[in-house]
Amino acid sequence: MHFSLIGREAELSALAHDGERAARGDPRVVHVSGPAGIGKSTLISAFLESRPELSPVVVSGAEQESSVHLGVADRLSRALAERAGIPHEPVNSNPLACGDALVELLAGAQRERGVIALVIDDLDWVDPASVVAITFTLRRLRANRSSSSSPAAPSCCQARPSRES
Numbered sequence: 001m002h003f004s005l006i007g008r009e010a011e012l013s014a015l016a017h018d019g020e021r022a023a024r025g026d027p028r029v030v031h032v033s034g035p036a037g038i039g040k041s042t043l044i045s046a047f048l049e050s051r052p053e054l055s056p057v058v059v060s061g062a063e064q065e066s067s068v069h070l071g072v073a074d075r076l077s078r079a080l081a082e083r084a085g086i087p088h089e090p091v092n093s094n095p096l097a098c099g100d101a102l103v104e105l106l107a108g109a110q111r112e113r114g115v116i117a118l119v120i121d122d123l124d125w126v127d128p129a130s131v132v133a134i135t136f137t138l139r140r141l142r143a144n145r146s147s148s149s150s151p152a153a154p155s156c157c158q159a160r161p162s163r164e165s
């Protein structure tokens with residue numbers, strides 16, 4: 001980081017705890033929420049910079065793209081394929097099939113890199129189909145955790161405050 005992070009010891013400690021559990025094969029979903037500008041993105045960035053072994057994959061929702069069907073899922077798919085060292089293929093237009101493919105891509109990325117931290121920043125602006133696909137992926141990770149011998153992924157989901165506020 002280009003500046004000193006002020007405070008956030010408790011939050012960094014909580015994230016570290018989840019990272020350690022994920023490294024032991026227990027995937028974690030972390031929801032970071034708070035008012036606009038409070039420091040959500042900064043907190044996650046600082047944590048990931050201190051833990052490069054978590055191989056972060058970061059994608060963000062954007063207001064201008066919030067109606068692009070599976071736009072964020074496609075970017076996530078592309079990033080995971082790159083980590084897995086395989087060519088990226090366009091995502092299936094069915095969100096559940098897309099989520100299923102993301103599980104496989106994540107497994108491939110984990111084989112190459114170990115634990116992967118997925119960060120979905122500005123969640124409120126992620127297109128609805130991508131939310132379905134990514135939520136499906138996370139459910140599958142949780143369901144598979146006891147039968148999987150590969151390292152699992154801690155998943156850091158960040159939310160903007162509601163658009164009404």
Ligand SMILES: Nc1ncnc2c1ncn2[C@@H]1O[C@H](COP(=O)(O)OP(=O)(O)OP(=O)(O)O)[C@@H](O)[C@H]1O
Nearest residue numbers: 004005006008035036037038039040041042043160
């Ligand atoms: N703990 C901190 N120490 C120092 N500066 C901070 C800290 N947290 C946030 N900042 C600064 O505050 C500003 C806003 O932080 P950030 O973008 O992380 O907020 P956010 O909660 O992600 O905002 P948004 O809701 O718009 O996504 C940035 O300039 C950042 O550098």
Ligand SMILES: [Mg+2]
Nearest residue numbers: 040041042122
């Ligand atoms: Mg932010």
